[in-house]
Amino acid sequence: MKIGIVCYPTYGGSGVVATELGIGLAKRGHEVHFITYKRPARLTTFHENVFYHEVGMEDYPLFEYTPYDTALASKLVDVVKFEKLDLLHVHYAIPHAAVAYMAKKILLSEGKYIPVVTTLHGTDINLVGNNPAFAPVVAFSINKSDGVTAVSESLKQQTYDYFNITNDIRVIYNFIDFERFRKVNKDHFKKAIAPNGERILVHVSNFRKVKHVDDVLRIFQKVYARIPSKLMLIGDGPERHNLEDLCRKMGLCHETRFLGKQDAVEELLAIADLFIMPSGSESFGLAALEAMACEVPVISSNVGGLPEVNIHGKTGFLSDVGNVDEMAGYAIQILENDNMLKKFRANALEQARRFDIDNILPEYEAYYEEIVKMAVF
Numbered sequence: 143m144k145i146g147i148v149c150y151p152t153y154g155g156s157g158v159v160a161t162e163l164g165i166g167l168a169k170r171g172h173e174v175h176f177i178t179y180k181r182p183a184r185l186t187t188f189h190e191n192v193f194y195h196e197v198g199m200e201d202y203p204l205f206e207y208t209p210y211d212t213a214l215a216s217k218l219v220d221v222v223k224f225e226k227l228d229l230l231h232v233h234y235a236i237p238h239a240a241v242a243y244m245a246k247k248i249l250l251s252e253g254k255y256i257p258v259v260t261t262l263h264g265t266d267i268n269l270v271g272n273n274p275a276f277a278p279v280v281a282f283s284i285n286k287s288d289g290v291t292a293v294s295e296s297l298k299q300q301t302y303d304y305f306n307i308t309n310d311i312r313v314i315y316n317f318i319d320f321e322r323f324r325k326v327n328k329d330h331f332k333k334a335i336a337p338n339g340e341r342i343l344v345h346v347s348n349f350r351k352v353k354h355v356d357d358v359l360r361i362f363q364k365v366y367a368r369i370p371s372k373l374m375l376i377g378d379g380p381e382r383h384n385l386e387d388l389c390r391k392m393g394l395c396h397e398t399r400f401l402g403k404q405d406a407v408e409e410l411l412a413i414a415d416l417f418i419m420p421s422g423s424e425s426f427g428l429a430a431l432e433a434m435a436c437e438v439p440v441i442s443s444n445v446g447g448l449p450e451v452n453i454h455g456k457t458g459f460l461s462d463v464g465n466v467d468e469m470a471g472y473a474i475q476i477l478e479n480d481n482m483l484k485k486f487r488a489n490a491l492e493q494a495r496r497f498d499i500d501n502i503l504p505e506y507e508a509y510y511e512e513i514v515k516m517a518v519f
């Protein structure tokens with residue numbers, strides 16, 4: 143199949159999923175065309191069957207905001223026609239679902255039909271999407287998509303709760319590539335970060351408010367008071383400076399490493415003992431799944447899709463958002479006990495296998511087939 147993929151090319155989870163999906167589909171023989179304003183961050187090497195089309199934007203003194211939507215719609219029309227695509231798969235509803243609908247209508251006026259699949263990732267529904275500034279367009283474009291998928295049961299339900307949705311939504315979970323995410327021996331990293339055999343806690347995110355990274359520091363403060371430990375903070379984003387300040391105020395700077403954005407996250411996960419994800423909202427928690435694939439148990443909040451990924455008392459523990467004391471207590475429970483840590487590591491890996499890319503990709507392929515067959519002109 144010839145598939146066009148639209149996504150945010152940055153480090154966000156939706157862009158990661160879209161890029162890994164495209165690469166995976168290309169390996170399975172499909173021709174994949176990424177259509178974005180910048181090369182997707184995870185598209186780092188050459189892949190046979192993968193093509194990249196950059197959305198060019200003209201600046202003009204009249205534009206206070208460059209009309210990206212119009213530029214993207216025009217590019218989609220162009221690429222669909224020239225590359226003879228069979229299907230467009232857009233990730234993150236805003237603005238991609240509405241833009242794809244416009245491109246589809248333009249193409250239809252020229253006698254070309256292109257089915258559109260929209261994948262909902264989370265904040266496009268529950269944070270930004272249900273804001274009155276976007277909500278009518280989000281609901282309309284979800285209803286007008288030929289196929290809609292959500293990355294968890296929880297997100298599917300939220301979408302029905304927040305909007306008047308008449309379309310079916312198929313849950314296709316996020317996935318993990320075990321060729322990349324697996325526990326490898328990185329003892330030299332471990333020695334550098336924790337020279338005296340301290341336990342290593344890790345958090346990976348885009349440091350937005352919704353991630354509650356300040357709670358990560360509060361949890362770590364309590365753990366550190368009981369267990370010799372270190373904290374690795376991976377990623378970057380708007381909260382980073384506040385977090386650096388908080389870290390100083392807490393006197394935790396010598397035990398905490400701000401590592402910034404890392405391409406080889408798996409090499410750092412390989413030396414971690416515990417992953418902390420206290421998010422205020424999380425439709426799935428791909429970063430937690432990546433940790434679990436590297437045999438790292440997870441202490442997380444119990445919001446959104448997290449209970450579908452992290453199993454309480456098995457692969458880690460879940461607490462109410464903001465319940466720092468309980469999360470710290472659970473962390474200490476696991477880290478204090480070698481046998482428990484070993485058991486939870488094994489359970490985390492076993493649970494991660496449910497989301498193996500080799501199981502999830504065929505679900506997308508089957509769904510595409512269904513949507514193409516259903517074609518409504």
Ligand code: GMT
Pocket residue numbers: 153154155156157159234263264265266293316348352423424425426427428429
């Ligand atoms: O918040 C992020 O981490 C970025 C965001 C995105 O859309 O780029 O991630 C969302 O999509 C990921 C991939 O489906 C999910 O694993 C994340 O849980 C989800 N983030 C939130 O719901 C906050």
